[in-house]
Amino acid sequence: MTGNVRRAGAFAAVGALSLLVPALAGRFDEAVVTAAATLPFVLVAAAALYVVDEGALFDLLARPGDYEEGRLYGLAGFALAAAGLALLATQFGLPAEAYVGGIAVLVSGNLLQAVARAAGADPFLAVGAFAAGGTVGGVGGVLAVGLLLGxxxxxxxxxxxxxxxALFAALLRSMLFERDDPLVMVSSALFLWGLLELGVVVGPTRVAVGVVVTVLLGYVAYALETASLEGMLTGVLLALLAIVLGGYGWFALLVTFFGLGGLASKFRYDEKAQRGIAEANEGARGSGNVLANSAVALVAVLAFAASGTVGLPPELFRFAFAGSVATAMADTFSSEIGGLYDDPRLITTFERVPAGTDGAVTWQGEVVGIAAAGVIAGIAAVFFDLGPAATATVVAAGFVGMTVDSLLGATLEGESLDNQSVNFLATLGGAVAAALLALAVGAVAL
Known part of the structure; x- marks a missing residue:
């Protein structure tokens, strides 16, 4: 057993102290539970900072950077973050399932990832091990809370x-450093809190399909190099939420964009590279790009799941989701395909500009973009049972969002906005357009 595996196991043992909250809740006064839940972590942090500075125990718990300082800063940060979460759980309403689950996901994910790395796993398998370990640990932690609370x-x-x-934590973990584990842990607990607040009821079949299909999607995306490791994790997480909180139709729209959009980025890549318009990393889209194109869709899924509490018809968010994905699809195809043609023109003045200029369009790109939005609209029509007018609203929304992207590119990109911000605002424009058009044609009634 390597040092990394032993250290991950030791951190998991410390994380198990989180079970004190559900074990003591309802049995003692709130002040007693708060003290009993936070004090052990505070003592661990104090020992890490002021007591254990050498010897076998230090070697067991130290991360590489701790040796330079002679202090167990990694353990201290972990313990203090856990103490803060314990305070949230006992005094400010953080559900015990989110508290224990957030910690369990991190420590279990780190443990299995350490085992995988010790066995020589490549980065993809190591991240997969983190996600798998985090899922198992999260299940165990949340089930334990349920048993203790009854x-x-x-x-x-x-x-x-x-x-x-686990996927959320794996994504954060892949973008941050090991020393940022406290941030990952706190973020995961808050993420679980948000999901619990939705109050959704999920079926076992959809959850099983969601887990299996999204894992396969992640592997295919990474194997075909249509997304970076972080981009793959972002896509997989979004796909899981789409399937479970929305439905199979939502996933069909999302996977169509991920799949065809990724292939469009690689289409005649060398030629686009010569023109200076190719995506970096040989067309593999990173987490920022994936999230910028999918954040509005994610919000639409969450709003759909919470539609009973927000007072708006769920169909409205279904159109918003379709409009945002249609925009992302139209914009990707118009830029990736349209950029291969000569004589692009700036959308604001129609003057000829060099290929790759922000806000430049070609008529071929516009046609391809509208067709790409039509693909999304057609799939939405099948899964969401849309009529001709409702289907047309999705196409129109894709065109509106694509145009917003070009207008922002020609006016604000590079000065006030970066490319990811432009993509986000464009998909937001497409979502709003779809919702408003759906209301206008009577496809949704308030």
């Missing part, structure tokens, strides 16, 4: 929460 959650919901939190 109010267990439905098994399907437990698996969904654990898998979503």
């Amino acid at each position: 109010s267990p959650l439905a098994p399907a919901l437990v698996v969904f929460l654990a898998a979503a939190a």
Whole structure:
């Protein structure tokens, strides 16, 4: 067993102290539970900072950077973050499932990832090990809370929460450093809190399909190099939420964009590279790009799941989702395909500009973009049972969003906005356009 594996196991043992909250809740006064839940972590942090500075125990718990300072800063940060979460759980309403689950996801993910790395796993398998370990640990932690409190959650919901939190933590972990584990842990607990607040009821079949299909999607995306490791994790997380919180139709729209959009980025890549318009990393889209194109869709999924509490018809968010994905698809195809043609013109003045100029368009790109939005609209028509007028609103929304992207590119990109901000605002424009047009044609009634 390597030092990394032993250290990950030791951190997991410290994380198990989080079970004190559900174990003591309802049995003692709130002040006693708060003190009993936070004090052990505070003592661990104090020992890490002021007591254990050498010897076998230090070697067991130290991260590489700790040796330079002679202090167990990694353990201290972890313990203090856990203490803060314990305070949130006992005094400010953080559900015990989110508290224990957030910690369990991180420590279990780190443990299995350490084992995978010790066995020589490549980065993809190591991240997969983190996600798998985090899911198992999250399931165990949330189930333990249910047993201790006497109010267990439905098994399907437990698996969904654990898998979503594990993917979320894996994404953060891949973008941050090991020393940022406290941030990953706190973020995962808050993410679980948000999902629990939705109050959704999920079925076991959809959860099982969601987990299996999204894992396969992630592997295919990474194997075909249509997305970076972080981009793959972002896409997989979004796909899981789409399937479980929305439905199979939502996933069909999303996977169509991911798949065809990724292939469009690689289409005649060398030629686009010569023109200076190719995506970096040989067309593999990173997490920022994926999230910028999908953030509005994610919000639409979450709003759809919470539509009973926000007072708006769920169909409105279905159109917003379709409009945002149609925009992302139209914009990707118009730029990736349209950029291969000569004589692009600036959308604001129609003057000829060099290829790759922000806000430049070609008529071929516009036609391809509208056709790409039509693909999304057609799939939406099948899965969402849309009539001709409703289907046309999705196409129109894709065109509107694509145009917003070009206008922002010609006016604000490079000065006030970066490319990812432009993509986000364009998809937001497409979502709003779809919702308003759906209301206008009577496809949705308030």
